[in-house]
Amino acid sequence: MTAVARPDVVEQIGHTPLIELRSFSTKNVKLYAKLEWHNPFGSVKDRAAYWMIKHAERKGILKRDKSIIIEPSSGNTGIALAGIAAALGYKVEIVIPEKVSEETKNILRDLGATLHETSDDLCPRVGAGTDQSIALAKAISKPRPDIYYMPNQYDNDTNFLSHYESTGPEIWKQTNGTITHFLTGCGTGGTITGTATFLKEKNKNVRAIAIQAQKNHLLQGLRNFEESAIPELFKRRLGVVDEWMTATNKDSFEAVRQLVEKETMLVGPSSGSVMASMLKVAHNLDHGIIVGIFADDGRKFGSLYIRENVLTKQEYDSALKSAKYLSKLAYSWTAGYFS
Numbered sequence: 001m002t003a004v005a006r007p008d009v010v011e012q013i014g015h016t017p018l019i020e021l022r023s024f025s026t027k028n029v030k031l032y033a034k035l036e037w038h039n040p041f042g043s044v045k046d047r048a049a050y051w052m053i054k055h056a057e058r059k060g061i062l063k064r065d066k067s068i069i070i071e072p073s074s075g076n077t078g079i080a081l082a083g084i085a086a087a088l089g090y091k092v093e094i095v096i097p098e099k100v101s102e103e104t105k106n107i108l109r110d111l112g113a114t115l116h117e118t119s120d121d122l123c124p125r126v127g128a129g130t131d132q133s134i135a136l137a138k139a140i141s142k143p144r145p146d147i148y149y150m151p152n153q154y155d156n157d158t159n160f161l162s163h164y165e166s167t168g169p170e171i172w173k174q175t176n177g178t179i180t181h182f183l184t185g186c187g188t189g190g191t192i193t194g195t196a197t198f199l200k201e202k203n204k205n206v207r208a209i210a211i212q213a214q215k216n217h218l219l220q221g222l223r224n225f226e227e228s229a230i231p232e233l234f235k236r237r238l239g240v241v242d243e244w245m246t247a248t249n250k251d252s253f254e255a256v257r258q259l260v261e262k263e264t265m266l267v268g269p270s271s272g273s274v275m276a277s278m279l280k281v282a283h284n285l286d287h288g289i290i291v292g293i294f295a296d297d298g299r300k301f302g303s304l305y306i307r308e309n310v311l312t313k314q315e316y317d318s319a320l321k322s323a324k325y326l327s328k329l330a331y332s333w334t335a336g337y338f339s
């Protein structure tokens with residue numbers, strides 16, 4: 001049975017904790033993680049999804065109990081849209097690459113979303129001729145503008161705005177304006193452009209570091225910008241990025257393991273990429289306050305971690321039981337560990 005959250009669940013979006021990663025910090029270089037899985041639907045994408053829905057409601061595009069929201073997503077935007085839409089009274093259809101984890105697909109089905117699977121990479125590709133998920137969502141929605149609304153997170157400036165208005169100000173406040181380096185993994189580019197633009201308006205010396213995945217990767221939510229074009233949303237503000245880093249599957253999974261062992265945290269693969277990159281940045285610094293976005297937790301990735309030998313089944317189950325900082329989600333997940 002799907003548990004539909006109450007409409008006021010949207011008020012819980014944002015205001016996520018910032019915690020120090022004490023076992024990785026040194027006296028003069030401190031590492032912090034922004035725990036985005038504390039959003040009610042479990043990831044950083046609650047912010048963009050809510051802002052896009054809010055904006056469309058204000059413009060009169062979305063009508064409760066009538067409109068269908070359709071979106072290409074590698075999972076987290078889909079989960080956020082499905083959860084928020086169910087709470088507010090919209091139907092949702094998600095166009096999703098078939099390689100996305102089964103746990104992710106089960107959550108989406110649990111939230112009442114209809115899934116259209118494509119043979120895209122792990123993240124929907126952007127760029128003419130390769131963008132199967134995006135093209136399919138457009139093909140379904142275009143002939144029926146009276147019913148369908150496609151937020152299109154790859155081109156929708158409200159995605160940028162969600163981080164400019166929420167993630168950025170939260171981090172500035174939580175670090176008392178002392179942040180020196182900001183790192184996040186990139187999919188649409190909404191998180192890096194929105195957060196970094198705000199932080200740089202406060203202090204132009206804050207260094208914005210964008211992380212892309214290696215080619216042919218297993219890092220759900222991230223993309224490689226040679227395999228897939230840079231989304232329009234990102235292109236409009238590419239100048240905000242000071243440095244690019246590329247995360248490998250191997251380094252990211254190693255960091256996932258280290259976080260289990262040293263911080264008793266169970267994180268998703270993209271947080272592993274951010275952790276691995278933060279360690280590289282910290283290694284070359286004498287002083288600094290480094291903040292990384294931990295976009296989602298590891299509860300959707302048991303099957304991936306066991307298949308890829310990141311953790312044994314026993315290690316995963318034990319990490320799940322002892323993990324610190326996991327949050328209560330706004331939905332029940334009958335196929336998983338929640339009730």
Ligand SMILES: Cc1ncc(COP(=O)(O)O)c(C=O)c1O
Nearest residue numbers: 076187188189190191221270295
């Ligand atoms: C787990 C995860 N990390 C990072 C990102 C990147 O976020 P953005 O689309 O804002 O670039 C996403 C986006 O889907 C994600 O799902």
